[in-house]
Amino acid sequence: MISLLFIILIGNAISAPVPGHWDHVLEITDRHEFYQNGSLVVKPRDAWQTLFSLVYYDRNLTRQKDCVFYRVPGDDAGVLKVQTVSPGERCDDYYFRDQGLKIDDVRSLRFSIADTGFWLDVQRGEKRFRWDVVLPGSFKKPLPASGLSSSDFKAPGLIFLAPAMASNRRKFDPFPKNDTLCHGINDDCTEATPSTCTSCESGWYEVPNGCGVGPRYCGFLRCGKKNGPACRRGLRWQRKDDEFDCRTNSSFAYCGTGLTVVCEGRKAFCR
């Protein structure tokens, strides 16, 4: 009886519980590009790999990232490691730092990631354990409609937070400076750089260029003034399909009283 109890206790110690704060994971990032869902991870032998990382917010509303590393078994047994880092940092930079949770003597590992969560199945010594994590309901952006509020459009209105984490973070990531381009749009209306305008501290403004979306910059909207960007007027109030090139048809933009729309390339300004 006592030996049975001992085996159960050892077994539990070996099995390692799922980190409690993973109940609050909002996003899975840095997924390893080669490993297939559910397949044994066997290559490259004796090398560290980032399997994936988990993003969540702690009690201080600080964005945190847990990197999940694996040293694939080879001559030595494998090691599973979980390290909390700053979301701006690369997981790969932490392969050889021994902080956070470390599980050694791993003989084999497989994992699988879905929209709804993920699992990790680990053979440690003679024992096997499995971590199953269900994401707390991924947010599906609602269709904009009458009555909807901006916060309900952006993200869930109620977010469960992880306990405050003591990570390696020394300072907060800075906001982009005002007038920094946050969404690049080419003259042919294709996207030059994806939007990061949600990172702007005090909102953003657009310089209309006759495209569905014009280039956007962090900062205050001060359109329609002399020597400043023109204001966006829209592409459909004209009620006709037209090419809105600033030089031939600038009706998509307007300026304040007494000023006229002038073009700099395709972008509309006021003079």
Next chain:
Amino acid sequence: MKRRSDNSIIPKIIVILGTLSILGIILLFMRPRPLSLVRPKRPVTVDKLFTQVIRAAGPSVASLWREGDRFFPKSGTQCPDEILHEKEVGKSYYQCNPHFWQCYWQGGVTPTPSLSVDLFGQTFHVVATPAFPAIPALAAGPRYYSLYRRREPGFSHQYGYVVELSVREIPGHTQSIFLADSCRDKYLPQRIYGYGKVKDKRSEGFIWDNFDRHLFLDRFYVTNRQVNEWYLLTGMPEKITQNRKHWARPALLSRSDQEAYCAYYGKRLLEAKLFDAATMAPSEPKDPLPQKVPRPETPWQRDHSRSFLGMSRINPDYQLTPLDCQLAQVEGCPERYFTSDSATWMGIHHALGFYPESFMNFIEPTLNLKASSRFYPASSPWHELGVRTSWNGEQEPKMPVAFRCYEEVEN
């Protein structure tokens, strides 16, 4: 022979009926049952149990937060440091209101506040904890919430509130939750809109559209309560409005401070053309690209002359009725804050009357003020949509100027 055959049928029938009955009973037990009748398994560990109870409490927590007006007691609240309710203040004020949250959990609404959760055959009681430091500028005791404004890029919400919950039956565990301000603004549908009044009836005037843009307009004026939070977050507690009776009233800031307040929360001071769009009801709501864009003169009636405002112009002895004052608070009306009576077609309030309101106006920059307010009689020509005047940006006691913000959200 006949008797023998009768005797042989009866036992067969009994056997068949018996078999069918047994089969029926088996099938009855094996039938698929609705999910709701399948009891979820109670987690073995206390940690998991706590997590599940807290998750199950989510809708009740959201309801208390968003629908504070529904929880507001008829007898009033008992939390003078947080709420000094006046009958002039509509219950909408208590939606997504951290002072109502504080009042509720410190016992000012009900003596033993809790949210019940029935799970695994047991009733759990979820309660908020006073886990946050006091805000001396407001009250002495610890807080049931903390103000949040994001300090770095990443989090989708620019601002909001953090609260902490526990479960009475599961001591030793707490859960922090972020609550967004989901009650503040309303979406402006994508369509063609008109700006200002049109002098020549044959002209369309200035028209524009907001297709591919997600614009959200504040429902009410920005209040002293909201500006107090701005002062606290920006380290200026000495500037907060102390009189709790004034917290629901419009904040009276200079024009530059109005812009700074909105920008701090990732918003912009409301634009004149957006105000017109939100208050001039479209004649064909289902057609976003109508051939004509009318400019109604009031939010509730196309023909101004048939409204109480028009009648007041014709008849100097016109007596205001309570219904008139619900539509627009003009001179002679009792002051009412957060009334939900005067909603426009897309859901904002105070289109005409109440306080003068400040705007950005990039079309006619000098016309930056809606003068229609309770400072003018119903017969005043200011009480028309699209009519604006100039404001120098400084508050004056005789003509206080309110404001509201809007936010453009990316796809």
